[in-house]
Amino acid sequence: LHLVIARIAGAPAGTRGISLFLVPKFLINDDGSLAERNGVETTAIEHKMGIRASATCSLNFVDATGYLIGEENRGLAAMFKMMNIERMTVGLQGLGMADIAYQNALNYAVERRQSKSPAPRPDDTKAADPIIFQPEMQRQLLTIRSQVEGARALSVYTGLQVDIMERSADAAEVAAAEATVALLTPVIKAHFSDLGMSSTLSAQQIYGGHGYIREHGMEQLVRDCRIAPIYEGTNEVQAIDLVARKVSGRQSEFANQFLAGWQTFLEDHRAEDTVSDIVTPAAAALQQLVDTTHWIQQSDDATQRGAANQYLRQFGLTIIACLWAQIIVSIRDKGGAFYDTKRKLARFYMQRVLPETASIAVTVVGGADALADIGVGELTG
Numbered sequence: 001l002h003l004v005i006a007r008i009a010g011a012p013a014g015t016r017g018i019s020l021f022l023v024p025k026f027l028i029n030d031d032g033s034l035a036e037r038n039g040v041e042t043t044a045i046e047h048k049m050g051i052r053a054s055a056t057c058s059l060n061f062v063d064a065t066g067y068l069i070g071e072e073n074r075g076l077a078a079m080f081k082m083m084n085i086e087r088m089t090v091g092l093q094g095l096g097m098a099d100i101a102y103q104n105a106l107n108y109a110v111e112r113r114q115s116k117s118p119a120p121r122p123d124d125t126k127a128a129d130p131i132i133f134q135p136e137m138q139r140q141l142l143t144i145r146s147q148v149e150g151a152r153a154l155s156v157y158t159g160l161q162v163d164i165m166e167r168s169a170d171a172a173e174v175a176a177a178e179a180t181v182a183l184l185t186p187v188i189k190a191h192f193s194d195l196g197m198s199s200t201l202s203a204q205q206i207y208g209g210h211g212y213i214r215e216h217g218m219e220q221l222v223r224d225c226r227i228a229p230i231y232e233g234t235n236e237v238q239a240i241d242l243v244a245r246k247v248s249g250r251q252s253e254f255a256n257q258f259l260a261g262w263q264t265f266l267e268d269h270r271a272e273d274t275v276s277d278i279v280t281p282a283a284a285a286l287q288q289l290v291d292t293t294h295w296i297q298q299s300d301d302a303t304q305r306g307a308a309n310q311y312l313r314q315f316g317l318t319i320i321a322c323l324w325a326q327i328i329v330s331i332r333d334k335g336g337a338f339y340d341t342k343r344k345l346a347r348f349y350m351q352r353v354l355p356e357t358a359s360i361a362v363t364v365v366g367g368a369d370a371l372a373d374i375g376v377g378e379l380t381g
């Protein structure tokens with residue numbers, strides 16, 4: 001069965017003239033038995049960079065019969081119901097691949113001996129130490145892990161909103177959950193798939209030359225992950241959805257409320273000694289995001305689009321910092337190695353990952369003039 005978007009003859013131009021159809025491989029007789037093949041055939045298997053086990057192909061439709069799903073010319077809206085779930089799952093695909101890459105790279109870094117580590121060395125009698133004792137290897141591993149754990153918290157937070165949206169009997173609660181999910185969907189799709197890409201590359205780097213060789217599987221992770229920022233709406237398209245539809249226009253009031261809710265939470269805990277080293281940098285980054293968001297809301301279309309991808313990154317990094325703060329607040333009375341590691345990971349995130357948002361904020365409010373300055377004619381001339 002193929003779900004196909006197509007135009008009905010005489011339909012309006014553009015996206016308002018698109019309808020959704022179900023096109024079966026076989027036609028069906030009135031008694032429910034299978035009739036002759038429908039006019040749809042596979043013309044080629046796609047030869048892809050990655051996800052080779054997924055046999056995507058080119059289909060040709062010749063005099064095919066399709067059955068309208070939903071209303072005429074409302075096909076894009078119908079498809080978006082499906083697309084929104086897909087955007088979430090592609091984001092989770094990126095997150096999952098980041099974690100697999102981390103686990104492999106961690107094991108490799110523990111086993112691989114190369115060079116001496118800075119003092120104090122783990123074992124002075126050995127000619128070389130495991131590369132996990134190299135601070136740069138630790139930085140790359142912790143950069144992945146601190147982002148993966150924070151992103152996982154964001155996905156659980158969003159999953160809870162999906163449950164409320166689908167199950168709550170309280171209409172106001174449902175509306176707020178729907179708006180939250182709508183706001184976070186492009187962030188999860190783009191930020192997590194980018195995280196998958198940066199993490200698989202980093203993990204491959206930790207393998208050195210062995211990462212480039214097939215038998216270790218790391219090059220496959222890089223290849224397989226590469227599709228995630230591209231399909232189900234490219235990450236550029238997700239970023240435009242965020243700036244133009246989710247934080248501006250009709251949704252801007254909700255976006256401001258969402259950020260204000262996190263500001264209140266961080267303010268409530270900022271003065272607590274046991275968590276202030278995590279909450280304070282998160283609150284500072286959030287204030288910057290609020291400022292950038294107001295700037296985006298007041299900008300024209302071209303300026304918003306010129307800032308979109310970087311703004312989405314600032315949004316993703318900052319909201320993950322808020323989630324980390326929430327984790328740390330929720331475990332503030334817990335002792336033991338497991339919780340101590342969480343606190344250290346959160347601190348690493350605040351010190352070594354989150355500061356990127358400060359430079360993004362400067363870039364975003366710098367405007368799009370530098371982009372428009374060099375005209376298309378100048379580039380192509």
Ligand SMILES: Cc1cc2nc3c(=O)[nH]c(=O)nc-3n(C[C@H](O)[C@H](O)[C@H](O)COP(=O)(O)OP(=O)(O)OC[C@H]3O[C@@H](n4cnc5c(N)ncnc54)[C@H](O)[C@@H]3O)c2cc1C
Pocket residue numbers: 048056227230231232233234235236237240
């Ligand atoms: C393996 C694979 C499986 C796929 N499976 C499916 C499927 O099952 N169903 C389906 O419908 N599609 C599927 N696709 C198609 C996929 O969703 C599209 O390739 C993807 O959405 C990008 O569209 P495009 O290729 O037309 O690129 P284009 O839209 O031509 O984009 C090219 C570049 O321009 C940028 N760009 C385009 N418009 C803008 C804009 N407004 N602002 C900023 N930048 C912009 C893009 O971000 C991109 O970088 C699949 C693709 C692949 C590779």
